[in-house]
Amino acid sequence: MAKEEEKRKIRYAMLVDLRRCVGCQSCSVACKSENEVPLSKFRTWVKIIEKGRYPDVSRQFLPALCNNCENPICNRNCPVHATYIRPDGIVMVNMHRCIGCMYCMASCPYDVRYVNPLRKIVQKCFWCAHRVDAGLLPACVETCLGRALIFGDINDPNSEISQVLATNAVVRLKPELGTDPHVFYIAADADAMDPTKGIDIDKIRFMEPY
Amino acid sequence: MDVGSQVTVLYNSPHQIPLGLLIAQYFYLTGLSAGSFVISVVAILGRKVEYKPLGKIGAILAPLCLILAPMNLLSDMAQPLRFWHLMTYLPGYINFKSPITYGVILLTAYPISATIYAYFVLTGNMKWSKVFAIIGIPLAISVHGYTGFILALGKGRALWNTALMPTLFIVSAMVSGIAMMILIAIVRNMFFMKDKTVEEREKDRQLILGLGKFLGGAIIADLFLLFNDILVLLTSSKEAWETAHLLLWGKFAFEFIGVELFFGSIIPLFLVFYPKTAKTFKWLSIASVLVMIGIYAMRFTVVVGGQSVPLH
Ligand code: SF4
Ligand code: SF4
Secondary structure (H helix, E strand, C coil): CCHHHHCCCCCEEEEECCCCCEEEECHHHHHHHHHCCCCCCCCCCEEEEEEEEEEEEEEEEEEEECCCCCHHHHHHHHHCCCEEEEECEEEEECCCCCCCCCCCHHHHHCCEEEECCCCCEEEECCHHHHHHHHCCCCCHHHHHHCCCCCEEEEECCCCHHHHHHHCCCEEECCCHHHCCCCEEECCCHHHHCCCCCCHHHHHHCCCCCC | CHHHCCEEEECCEEEEEECCCHHHHHHHHHHHHHHHHHHHHHHHCCCHHHHHHHHHHHHHHHHHHHHHHHHHHHHHCCCCHHHHHHHHCCCCEEEEHHHHHHHHHHHHHHHHHHHHHHHHCCCCCCCHHHHHHHHHHHHHHHHHHHHHHHHHHHCCCCCCCCCHHHHHHHHHHHHHHHHHHHHHHHHHHHCCCCCCCCHHHHHHHHHHHHHHHHHHHHHHHHHHHHHHHHHHHCCCHHHHHHHHHHHHHHCCHHHHHHHHHHHHHHHHHHHHHHHHHCCCHHHHHHHHHHHHHHHHHHHHHHHHHHCCCCCC
């Protein structure tokens, strides 16, 4: 895995600095409008939790998006190569090849993929590859008012993301699963990162895929 | 004070269950097919002539179930008309690492070989039916084993991601396959053997009761695997514990403990081994119906229950 990453000339990654996040959901909205994400589906969203007991309380945020993993299980399991990895590490879905078997959605440990109910194919965050190719930043990064999102090339030691990664303690979601996720978090809250905290697992409702 | 108990989620995106009942049903039907094929082959390859009728029943049921099974897959796909994307068999177009690809290859080869096998068995060509029995056995086992890999390689889900899954699926396929064979064999004995002599019918009866014992053995193997699985779930990661909670005393307790374990395994086990009930068709058929419902519940709890732990 690591070898693969070193071979890449460019390896994009995202860094979320939660010290700067105010939980305003601007990134979710920007993504929705940039990528025409259908109602009730999200490519990125900010999970918000509240914890503690008055007066020792806080609200914690966790922006979630596809981790564009280096070793993505969605890619390994896609039977028709609809999911593929670009040379710069972004994991894409080819909308003309996807058969909508939803196996990738079932395999992804982060539940960040969805079926577009109109096009009937699977979609997910791809760091606005169309904008990146045009030299722009992903829409969420562009819009983030606290500059909590940093996007860039981690193989370039002079990029902002490389410098912030090198000088801060960062964590990733579920690194133990070996997908090698490439969204890094600074000051992420353990309770927000735990999917089973703060909910009654017998009562939560699940959505049909489309 | 435990901070964890005071966490409230204010906002999150919806959790999804991508693979639903249709996939569970697909697994169920391939299981029935593989199970009845294996029993049929055991009967054909065995030396005893009286087992031959079982061979015929299994030979018909196996391809039949396997024609129905992929229909579930097709109707579950969001783009069913693109099914041919799976069938180009060209490297670069299909991903040979994906378990679905193994499945496509097996789902092409197995029904063909099972149909040829059925043809030779029904026309009484013993030599060729043995050849196709031997070709078919690995195919039948892998056509159901691979569905276990589909789940086992879904590494985000604690209930699925275990090396036990393919074995568990093959054993439960045997259980449901034998149960279906017993039911059909009982119907045949009661309604379609009127022209046969009393001795012949009695011989057939003993044969079916013998299958009941096989059913009991398969159920015990299945229970043993389930026990292993649950024990490890209870002591593994947090997601695994939550899954065990869902199955044992949570949302899926009725399907798992009630239907699958109690009505689908324990009661049939009692019925096939308790001397009074083991000798009558009435109780044997009740046991088989319960087993078939139980395995259906098993497919449902594994597929849907496995996805019922939130991931974000
Ligand atoms: S986060 Fe999920 S969908 Fe995104 S690359 Fe990783 S495994 Fe695939
Ligand atoms: S739904 Fe599409 S992208 Fe996902 S595994 Fe199936 S073909 Fe691949």
